[in-house]
Amino acid sequence: MKRISLFLLAATCLTQAQAAGIKIVATTTDIADIARAVAGDTAEVSSITTGREDPHTLTAKPSFIVRARDADVWIRVGMELEVGWEPVILRDARNDRIRESAPGHIDASAHVIRLEVPTQRVTRDQGDVHPLGNPHYWLDPLNGRMIAATIAERLSALYPERKSDFEKNLHAFERDLDTHMFGAAWVEACGGDALWKALVEKRLDALAAEKGVAGKAGGWYAALLPHQGKTIVTYHRSWPYLAERFGLKADIQLEPKPGIPPSAKHLAEVVENVGARQAKVILQEPFYNTKAAEFVASKTGARVVIAPTMTGGSPEASSYLGMLDNVTGKLSAAL
């Protein structure tokens, strides 16, 4: 009896020690980094993936279950990206706070702009097509903003006493992101919200002219502006959001169908298309094999660019904004 009560005491101590700050566990590093910016210093934020692995295929390791067990808030990318492992972690964690229907379970995709939402019935003959749309949405910086606002909104509902902190943090993050995107001059003159709105409505130049800052664009936008309309080849369909936002065309993939490895026949077609459309860059994530890309490069003279789609995917991509810095920098240098 004595032994049991000692053990229970130890167990209680452990649980109490863990209740100090808000424990947020995000499935991927990008979501974790944005959550960190929004939740502030008092929260303990960690992510399941490191940013170096393929987020589609992951094993629900026991250590993940322990972290989910202790989490107050769980944030996922959603759109079925984690469908192969999140359900197991959530089931085995036995944590009522973060069950899919609980307020502590946040789907970061709830309010994002989606691309490639299938309008027809999806069959697996089409490869790994996500019925809810392409889940790589965080590569659109505007969606980064939406993720942050979604997290801030839910955290404010969960912890109303810290609402003002979350809002302050959110605005700081948005300003930081806007500055990275458009440069300080434009953000100063026009304001971030107005700039994004204008970008979506394709009247950025008019806005800049109106505010007297025409030609003073900076950041990622300015870096990729000269390359608008150019075609990039990608391994997987992980880049449409980035391409769409920056006016690039990313409709040639090395994979014949999503999640299906490159075949010789398909690569021959790719080589033809790359030549016809004068694509200069083959873009892919670090975890994919580079053989197919190198083959196409050798036949066409296009350059293989390895860039992470996730925070932590390369040493330079140490934060969400750093990752986008890295990607846009590599692209503008290679295009």
Add this chain to the structure above:
Amino acid sequence: MKTTYSHARALVAGAVFSFYATLSSAQTGGDARYQKLEDEVKALRQQMTAMQEQHTREMGELKALLLKQSGVTTTGAVAQAGSAAPPAVAPVTLYDSLKQSAETLVTQAGAGKGADLDLSVVLDTYFYHDTADEAGTLPNRMRGFRSAGESEGPENGFNLREVELGLSAEVDPYFRAWATVSVNEDSAGFEEAVMQTTSLPYGLTLSGGKIKSGVGRLNRQHSHVWDFLDAPLVYRAMFGEEGLSGDGVQLTWLAPTPFYLLFGTEVFNGDNEQSFNVSDADGMPSHDAPRLYTAFMKTGPDLGPNHALQFGLSGLSGRHQVWDEENEGGADGESRILGADFVYKYSAMRSHGEGDILVQGEYFYRDQDLDHTVAAWEGLPAWTAQQDGYYVQGLYGFLPRWRTGLRWDQVGLINDVTSPEEGDLSCGASYRLTSVLDWKLSEFSLLRLQAGRGWYATDDGREDAWECALEWQVTFGKHPAHDF
């Protein structure tokens, strides 16, 4: 659409007028007249531009109004309405406006989802060949590990291993449930039919129904997720090809420790032909269920993103009966099994398992003491057995989606069996070495080639055989995510 109509009429009228004007100017000529006509055309042009502007404005307002009424505000609509409509139509912030547009899209995409019942099917078929005198029987004839039931192995040729039909759903806020029906050439039945609590406090989960026991590592897994086609010899010997499962309840507890620590205990009716058998022969004492109790624990440290390690210990204790049909003698008593298992996984962080390593092993020790002898064996000494077995396997992903591996099986390192009639049976050990090559074409299909050699100690002496199989497996429907 009245606006559009009147606008079009004005355009036509304008075109006709200017055509006549041009004609008359060509016929008569003269500077003053020409000047006058030019002025008229100019005036007309201005009028038309004004009308066009008015039309665009009206259309914009109309569209904004319609969108406002239906509750849809896309970013495109904001752009169109923005030029003329009052700013009150546009949502307050960028976040809110995009949020609204996302919501309409999500609703559209999620509309076809239907009821929350996941249905999946696994089809598993293979071609088998071995060189034994009686093909497919050797693992079932290992000396000292005789099965009480009729277990049949594969035949040389094509074998439909199973059609596995899986159903799973969240039942309500308190329970989830799943059922797996397995159909093969010999039988059809529930492999599993489990209801499970989802919201017990203190890290507890209670399951009931027909449960695959949580002992060991392979036991809980469905055969289609195994790394080799067949179960290791030690599983055949201790629990049978399908492993240990049965009607009962299971309680597990995830301890609140900083590392993974899970305890579980189960109570089963207890009818497993290999280790916890009840005989229906005359004269054999009958025992009410539950007759089998198990306990297990699993633990693993956090070794960082590239590594995963898990250890497990299991203990089982239950009623067992042996009936010898030839001599019409029987024995009844206790059967106990102790087990230990480990699994290590290395992730190279490349796509589709390239460079990944898996090492896994399990050991089981069985102690049977059947001291209640009946019928022809009555008065004779007890049936006793101390036996063990283990396997170790390693797999390596040498290309994306391609793996190769080896498994070493050994059963009967300790194999001391005493029969009431024959005394010491002096059973030997059986060994097997198996190699495997598998190719996961996608998450949903698999081709696997397996070849090996076995050295078996049977009742008829030592028998060796080459064994090989080519497996073809597909999964369709919505299959639940796999455990660690």
